[in-house]
Amino acid sequence: MVETSTRLTSSRKSRGDRGDQTRERLLKASIDVFGRFGFDGSTTRMLADTAGVNLQAIPYHFGGKEGLYIASAEYIGEAISSHVSHARDEVRGRLAELEASGQRLTREEARSHLALIAQTMIALFVSKQSEPWARFLIREQMEPTEAFSRVYGGVMKPMLELVAKLIGAMLKEDPLSAHVRLRTLSFVGSILIYRMAHAAALAHLGWNNVGPTEVRTLQDVAKELVDSIRPQEQAT
Template structure:
C-alpha cells in the first residue's frame, strides 16, 4: 500500500521557516545565513539566489509572517467593511468582534506562531524596515478593521481615537497568551494551551468584550 504523499515545500518557504526561527532567536545581526542554509539543507548560494542576501531574507521573512497572519485572520475580518457602513448594525459589529477575538486566540496559541512572535517582539523593541512590512501587511489593516467594529458596536458614542485605544487594549489581552506564554502557563498551572484552554480563554475574552461594549453602548464610562 502506497504511503501518504506529503505536500512539497518550496525552497523559499523552507528557507523562510528556518530564517524566521533563527532571526527571532538571534536577531538580524546574530543569525548566520550559513546556519540557516545548512538547517534547510540548501547551499548558501540559495539565499543569495532567492533573496539577494541576508537583509533581503530578513525582509522576506517579515513579509511571509504578514502574509500568513493576514491569511489566517482574513475569514474573520471579511465582513467588517459591510457591517461598518454608515448605518451599521451595532449587534452585527459585536458578533463580528467576538468572531475576530475567537479566531485571534486560536491563532496566537497555536504552535506555528511561536517563531513569528519572537521575530515580531524583536521588531517591536527595535523597529527596522521589517516592522513597516509587518505593520502595513497585517497589524495596521487588522487593527483598522477592529477599530471600525468597536466604533460601530459602541453605537458610535465614542470618538475614533478612543475606539482606536480600546482596540489596542483588546488586541493586547490576546497577545498576552503568545508573548507571555510562560507566565500564562506558570500562573494557570497549565502544561500547554490546548482546545480546552483555548475555549476558556475565548469565553472570558468574550465576557470582557461584552462588558466593555455594554457600557460603551449606554454612553457610560467603561
C-alpha cells in the first residue's frame, strides 16, 4: 500500500510538473505572438504551434484565447515586478520606517533611492528579455483592454506612485499634485525610451547592441537625470 501511494504521489507530481511546463511555454510563446500579431491576428493554432504544445492545452490551462491573453499580461507584470522587487521593497521599507517614527525622507535619501530604481529599470528595459514584453505592452497602450488594466494596476501604478513619492520629497511638493505626477511620467518616460524606441536609441548612439559597458553608461546617465531633479529655485 505504501509503495502504491508513493507511486501515485510521484505520478501526480510528474503530471503537475509537466502541466506547469506547458503553461510556462504557452505564456512565453503567447507574449511574443500576441505582441507581433495582436489579439485578433493570433489564432489558437498559431499560439499552440509556437509553444510546441497540443491545441487543447489552451482551453485546459486558460479557458481559451482570451484567458491566455489576460494571463500573458499578468505574466509580464509579475516578471517586471520580480525584477524591480529588491529596489522597490527597499524603498517601501524605508518609507514605512520613517512614517512610523514621524520623520520625513530627506532630499538626498530620496535622490539615492530614485537612482537605485532608475538604474534597476534601465538594466531591465535594455535587456533582450524585455523585448517581447514591450511589443505586447505597446499594443495595449494604443488600444487598452482588460490586459492593460491588469499590468497597470499590478505593477505600473504602484511603481509610478513610489517614484512620485521620491520626486515629491526631492521637490518638497505633494506627490499627488499634477506637477509631481507630470514630472514622474517624464522621468519614467526618459528611461522607457531605451526600450520603446530601442532601434532609434541604438542608431542615435551609434551602438550595435547593448552590453554590460553600455548598460553602465546608461545607468550613469540615469543618475545624472535623477540629480537634475531639483526645486525651481535651485534649478535656476
